[in-house]
Amino acid sequence: MQLFYSPTSPYARKCRVVARERGLMAALEEVVCNPMEDPPELQSKNPLGKVPALVLDDGTAVFDSPVIAEYLDGLGGAETLIPAAGPERFKVLVAAALGQGMTDAAFNVTMEGRRPDGESSPAAVERWRAAILRGLDHMTAHIQGQPGDLTMGHIACGCALGYLDLRHGDLNWRGGRDGLAAWFAAFDARPSMRETDPN
Ligand SMILES: N[C@@H](CCC(=O)N[C@@H](CS)C(=O)NCC(=O)O)C(=O)O
Structure with missing residues (x-):
């Protein structure tokens, strides 16, 4: 998976923290980009042109940060950050x-x-x-x-x-x-x- 992020984005930071807390870093490549420069590699994945954007190994794009955070949470072990019910x-x-x-x-x-x-x-x-x-x-x-x-x-x-x-x-x-x-x-x-x- 790839996570497009900018180092100062608080939304991206939330997802990066979740990835670390859930032990996912071996499967995640973090890709720095500046959304204000309209990078095509970001906009082709997230039409909103915002970071964070997560790209799964099959090319599926996941955004925005609450959705990415919940997706990553689901990839970790049984003790999730969001209770099931x-x-x-x-x-x-x-x-x-x-x-x-x-x-x-x-x-x-x-x-x-x-x-x-x-x-x-x-x-x-x-x-x-x-x-x-x-x-x-x-x-x-x-x-x-x-x-x-x-x-x-x-x-x-x-x-x-x-x-x-x-x-x-x-x-x-x-x-x-x-x-x-x-x-x-x-x-x-x-x-x-x-x-x-x-x-
Ligand atoms: N609701 C979005 C907000 C993301 C967002 O606004 N990210 C900023 C960086 S902190 C951005 O990419 N801005 C670029 C733009 O607005 O064009 C989320 O939670 O992911």
């Missing part, structure tokens, strides 16, 4: 959606900041920042309630926090959130996070 499954999926949504909001803020003068919308940025702050408080209250020590929820939330550190240090997300900061410090020390650190 029941209330625990939805607890994990909601935490994964929280991490994904916060990443979306933070990525939007990043891209908005790259627009030419006069073309960005301060009101939109403020709305996304407010969503991130509410998300952080929700994460603080719920991250310890995940079923198990490592779930897809942990990975999605951890990669979202890593992206805030990379691009939005001004948010000072750790301020007043000691519990979340302590959880992230331990999560961020995992080999899967160290190997995918964009810094």
